[in-house]
Amino acid sequence: MAIKRRTIFVIGAASAALVAGTTVVQAALTDNMYPTGNYSPTCRDGDMGDTFCQTDNRTLTVYREGSLSSAEKNTISRAVKDYYGPTDLVVKIESSGTYRGDSETDIVYKAKTLARGKIGITWCDDAVTSRKCDQHYVAFNKDHTGIGSVNKSDACHETGHAVGLTHGPNASPALGLYDDRLGCMSYNDVYRLGANNKENINATY
Template identity: 35%
Template sequence: MLTLTKAPLVILTAGVTLLAATPAAHAVDPDNLVPTANYDHDCQVAAICKTDNATVTYYMDSGGSNELEAGDKASVQWVIDNEYAPTDLVMKYDSDPTFSGDAETDWYIVEETVSGDANGRAICNDAIWWTYKCDQHHVKIESGFWQHGLVCHELGHATGFVHGDLAAPTVAKSSSDNGCNRDPVPSTAGLNANQVTRINNN
């Protein structure tokens, strides 16, 4: 827990003394894994959804215009090995990905331009209707932005994590309480203890 303390500020106004105490700041553990009290929606294509398996299969595009370069693959693998594999999720690389049926590869990771101001996006490509789960996420990150923090962030969305404004209680989107799903995300951000706990208790 982080506690900041400051001396009280005394303000003199027209002969009245006002004591403005600075409140203590401390970390919170927001519920930021779908569903939350502020984001309770069935999974739909392009919505924030949970991955549907405790064993998560993933594939990094290895050919064509969406291919990840060697350094990009190394960054993704580092995040998976050091952030996600230590959780209760079982991470398994799928060298022969499946894009249809009931056993699709869970995370299809590609280098691709995304719309708007974002440099990455995780999109549910195959929603499991009337649940919070998605059978396959497409995780897209733009060329030059494969830093650990953004990779962790987008894989976090593919796991089911929302931004702080949709967590319960809400926290600032930039707060470290969001772990690597803060926005904007520092280049070295990883899962925090709260995120790991929520994955493991899911």
């Protein structure tokens, strides 16, 4: 599959004057799609918590393992469909996971015991190029003491990593961890993907 080259445009104040009836597409505020000027490790097979990369194609297949509760599975499905469905990605929820071969499930969600206070972790399990990964894992903390169960913001955030979206400090130019202009990639509970994330996804896939 051909990879589009992403170009991030900055609209200057002098360009703000509009002709009546003209539609303007807002340019991305920052590049937070891996690799960026502030985050560019080589995509590789990793262990829990290691590097995330771009997913390997436009069709985004997802599977929710049995370690997740029914409510958590539903929340993940709704988040992926509601937030990523309107992008250029084609979202498909699978009833079973494919873990080997050339057509692995792109994102596999599970529940695991994580460090106290950690909500979720995303990592590449099968790198296919220096920037593309055939399968990412997303683990949510099954010890919900003091954390609460998975919500749509959590699911949106970890799914964002699995398609290559970074936190604010890894974006270029860098933003803060709590900058809500990065939608659910902010460290706040933000219940939307956000225009900047959508722009970067669509330019990539």
